[in-house]
Amino acid sequence: MTTPAPLARSHPLRRHAAALLAGSLLLATAGQAASEEEDVITSHGIATFGELTYPEGFEHFAYVNPDAPKGGIHHTWTLGSYDSLTPFTEKGDAAEGAWGVFDSLMVSPDDTLGEYYGLVAESVTYPPDKHWVSFKMRPEARFSDGSPLTAEDVVFTVDAMQNKGQFRYRAYFGEIEKVEALGPHEVKFTFAEGASPRDLVPLVAGMGIFSKAYFEDRDFSKSSMDPPLGSSAxxxxxxxxxxxxxxxxxxxxxxxxxxxxxxxxxxxxxxxxxxxxxxxxxxxxxxxxxxxxxxxxxxxxxxxxxxxxxxxxxxxxxEIPAHTVPNAGGLYFNLRRDKFQDIRVREAIETMFNFEFFNSRLFHGVEERVASFWERSDMAAEGPPSPEERAVLEAVLDDLPEGIGDILNDPAATPYAGEGSSQRDRQRQRRAIQLFNEAGYTLENGRLVGPDGQQFTFEMMYASPDAEQYLSPFAKELQGIGIDARLRFVDSAQWRERAETFDFDAMHVFIPMSELPGIELRDAFGSEYANVGGGLAVSGVSNAGVDKLIDMIVRAETREELRVRVSALDRVLRAMRIRVPYWVRPDSWxxxxxxxxxxxxxxxxxxxxxxxxxxxxxxxxxxxxxxxxx
Missing domain, CATH: 3.40.190.10 (Periplasmic binding protein-like II)
Incomplete structure (x- = not known):
């Protein structure tokens, strides 16, 4: 679930995914004009917190070469396979970049966080409470066959995504109460009561727009290898x-x-x-x-x-210095299985992952172990919680899972760190066995057995052959404490089937994290998605306290509120030990x-x-x- 050659956030072949995962946005104040007739604001762009970087009438983004020549080819690669050019349906594996053929109302530059500027839309208008938003569209907007791109196409897109798109898209778009074509080139969105405009405004601004006419005689919900009619570059x-x-x-x-x-x-x-x-x-x-x-x-x-x-x-x-929050890589436990219900079992397995040895022997010491789900950001939990973070945690304390320790006072959980001088770390083994003993397991004739007398089994599923270089010795280490540890390499078709049916003990995967987290957290860690196969809810986290923290994040009104609340969620997820965390490096290669x-x-x-x-x-x-x- 990684992309070997990532595309730019603002590039057409990445734009829609960025719109869904980039996080939460608020409407900005810079370059905005208040209408005298209504208490509304009209602007050329929207921003998360604070003012827009680029003023109305800007010529181009600061980082581009406006005189860059056209021509040539970008030729890259990816792992796996594909059998579809329709990324919005439940069926099929869509081709890399398939979302990119569709233009959106607005796009996000790569030198800012949470700012969108007009593409199909000339401007955006909204009231102070942002319960609705309207876009004035450019009359010259066209699909690639020359047909006009109008407000009716936007209305069709939302209806299709709400009723026929992938489940996660249906849920996101389900918080749009109404979408109306106010004219050929103006579209208005009204959000459901209690919904978060901070997420929904960028969602609708960044969604790929489909042609209503194209789908008149085609089934939107079916996977297809026919190239869809798009509108992008x-x-x-x-x-x-x-x-x-x-x-x-x-x-x-x-x-x-x-x-x-x-x-x-x-x-x-x-x-x-x-x-x-x-x-x-x-x-x-x-x-x-x-x-x-x-x-x-x-x-x-x-x-x-x-x-x-x-x-x-x-x-x-x-080697390019990395500044963004990396994907949260790790070996994620399937919490739907009984044997992983005890946090001590999960922590024991995590403890046995000898990163220090792998880093010195396999990675030449260049990697850095991660603890946080938001590495490289100020949202990563550090040490004991601050007073502000404590207040957030106190509000959900009664709903958090048992066994996560004193979340109000303990330092943020970090992976066990050994000396790394040898692969066989006796102290690490003793710690893991102690945790298993506390969870009711005992060593009998070299086998770690539970109260039912059965040996503990642990299968790691992966689709990247590169992972075997560290998963294989990890399995041997687990076998050394009596676990029946196995590896299962699968192809892309098997991966999809097993992921959708939760047929795995633990999955080697990288979950995308946002610089500005919002509703996408429900997809990864929310109870409503815990049993939705094939999505981001790999571990199947289902906890009322986590749900409440996500809701608080979605409704954060300032950057500081967002930072504190994400840090609180990070602290809880880490204490829950839902994965064996991997590593990051300071540069992109x-x-x-x-x-x-x-x-x-x-x-x-x-x-x-x-x-x-x-x-x-x-x-x-x-x-x-x-x-x-x-």
């Missing part, structure tokens, strides 16, 4: 299910000269090849079969790139053939590839002629 050019997807830049793209698009969408084509494993994908890169990859394996990064194209200077390695060019300064919150990068076509020709690129 890139449309599907060709699709070979499970092998390759190619998006081509629309030369007649209606919005190519808008300020939010200047200096962006530079390459003519974006091609994504699918591979079954990391090893074969890397060998293909070395041979020039594709030209850009994000690297996740420390051994490969430090020692694997000494190949001819790299030595000749045809391949460039770049990328490798590419030397024809990619980038702006002088990359934005703080994104690598920007391929959106704001461009291709040196002369250099590309040289690399092709020399045989470096196939």
């Amino acid at each position: 890139y449309q599907v050019e060709s699709a070979d299910a499970g092998r390759t997807i190619v998006y081509a830049r629309d030369e007649d793209y209606w919005a190519k000269d808008l300020p939010v698009n200047v200096g962006q969408n530079n390459v003519d084509r974006i091609r994504i090849d699918y591979y079954t494993d990391q090893g074969s994908a890397f060998e293909a890169f070395k041979a020039g079969a594709y030209t850009f990859r994000g690297e996740v394996n420390a051994e490969r990064w430090l020692n694997g790139y000494d190949f001819p194209a790299r030595r000749k200077g045809d391949v460039v390695l770049q 990328i490798a590419y053939y030397d024809y990619y060019r980038e702006p002088e300064t990359l934005p703080e919150y994104s690598i920007g590839i391929p959106g704001i990068w461009w291709a040196d076509q002369a250099r590309y020709g040289e690399l092709r002629a020399s045989g470096a690129i196939r």
Whole structure:
């Protein structure tokens, strides 16, 4: 569930996912004008907390090269397979980037957090309590076949997502009470009573817009390999299910000269090849079969790139400082299973994960162990709770799960840390066995058995072969304390089936976390999603106290309130021991053939590839002629 080569937040092939996961937004005050006729505000953009960075009439985002040349190709890869070009349905595995063919009312720049500026929409209007919001749309907006994009298409989109989209989308859009076309180019959203405009405004601003006419004779709920009618800078050019997807830049793209698009969408084509494993994908890169990859394996990064194209200077390695909240990686327990109900069992298994040894022997010491679900942010819980955080926790204390300790006074939970001098850490073993003993398990003839006399079994499911380098020794360590520990490698089809039916003990997965958390937390940790298969609710957390904390986060009215409440949730999730946490590194690692060019300064919150990068076509020709690129 990772993307080896992530796309820029503002790029069309990433925009819709960013809209759903970017978190909560409030409407800004900068550049806004109050109407004399009504108590409403009209603005060119919306922001989370405080003022908009870009004033009305701005020419382009600060980090782009407005004179970047057009042309060339961005050729990258991903793991797994796909059998659908419709990412909004329950059925099928959608192609990477499939959401990106649809434009949205507004887009978010990569140098700010929680700010949206007009794309299909010219402006946004709302009252002070924000229980409704309307968008004035650009009359020139078009779908790729030249048909107009109107308010009726927006109305159709919301109706389709509420009634026929994936379950999580239906829930998100379900808090929209009414959507109305006030005219051909104006659409109004009214939110349900008690809903949070802080999340719903960016949701509707950032949603991909579908063509009502296109779906008149098509079933929206069915998976399809027919390229849908989109409106963005890139449309599907060709699709070979499970092998390759190619998006081509629309030369007649209606919005190519808008300020939010200047200096962006530079390459003519974006091609994504699918591979079954990391090893074969890397060998293909070395041979020039594709030209850009994000690297996740420390051994490969430090020692694997000494190949001819790299030595000749045809391949460039770049380490870019990371500033964003990383995906919350880990081995997530399936809390729906009885054997994981006792927190001490989960903590014992977590204790046996010898990160210090793995880091020194496998990762060359470059990784940093994570504890928080919001690493690299001020929302990560640290030490004992502050008075402000204590007040939040006290409000939900009676509803929190048993066994999480003195949450009001204890330091935030961190993983067990050993010396890392050897793989077999006796002190670590003693601690884990003690926890199992407290939970009612005993060692009998080298087998860890429960009150029922059965040996404790633990199966780890993963789909990335790279994970085996640390999951395999982890399994051996668990076996060393009497656990029947096993690994189960699955392909993408098996992964989907098992995830949807919760057929796993623990899952190797990376859950996306937001810089501005909001309603997406319900999808990952809320009770209403705990038994929705195939979503973000991997562990199946179902606790009234967690639900209340999420509601408090959704309704935070200031950045400081948000920080305190997210920190409280982070503290609780960590104390619940729902995963064996992994690690992060301080930099993003990328490798590419030397024809990619980038702006002088990359934005703080994104690598920007391929959106704001461009291709040196002369250099590309040289690399092709020399045989470096196939």
